[in-house]
Amino acid sequence: MFGYGRESIVLQRDVNVVQIPDGTPGSLPKGHVVSLYQSLGGNFTVVTELGQMVRIAGNDADALGKEPPIISNLVSGTDPESVEKNVWEVLRTIFDPEIPVNIVDLGLVYHCKVTPVEEGSNDVDIIMTLTAPGCGMGPVLQYDAEAAVKSLPGVNKVNIEVVFDPPWSRDMMSEVAKLQLGLI
Structure with a gap:
């Protein structure tokens, strides 16, 4: 909604x-x-x-008076490929509270690497940015992303690094996001 x-x-x-x-x-x-x-x-x-x-x-x-969300597009499996697909899926459920676009389509997630540490267990490293360096919601978005990824099957440890180089710009947004926001 x-x-x-x-x-x-x-x-x-x-x-x-x-x-x-x-x-x-x-x-x-x-x-x-x-x-x-x-x-x-x-x-x-x-x-x-x-x-x-x-x-x-x-x-x-x-x-x-609402129901908590259910993510239904997850794939089964704890191999690195399945975990990475699920990581991207849950990151698409994280939204900037002021902008009706998820952090992936906004272009805030620069990198995701899944590294197996033992059978069925993986570490996940994510590099992301914010729309502005002084964004007060930055720690909230980082926490939301970390909590969502940690909850996935096959995830052992999550490390999220917030960087500001390269700085975020509207050019990093997906076509879907630009269309959604009326920028094209």
Whole structure:
């Protein structure tokens, strides 16, 4: 689902949030009314009664009366090729909370390497960037990516390095992302 402020929701319980764009953690109380801004990749971007934009993690979907996400396009197997396919698939579920495009199509993921360490167990190294070096949501996106990849079968260890060289530009976005954002 993707929508801009079309659905008002009364929080069903206290919930932890992350303020956008600075990444500051906070919380909202049960009964607070929020407007759903974006629901992509299992996380929810909402606007509070005070007009603040915040992100609610997918594992707190119940506070919004929603279901947590299920990723259904994963392949079976713990060999490096299967793990790499699954890594790219879960990275496509990570969205910038302000932009309705996943981090892969935004061009933020530069490299993914899967290295077998023993039978059925692999280390995953990812190099990624952010749309801007001072992005307050950077640590949140990095954590989301790491947690998603760590949850995959056959993954032993995940290392995500955030780099700023080369700097991100719109040219790194996929054609799908550019079309989605009306840039072509």
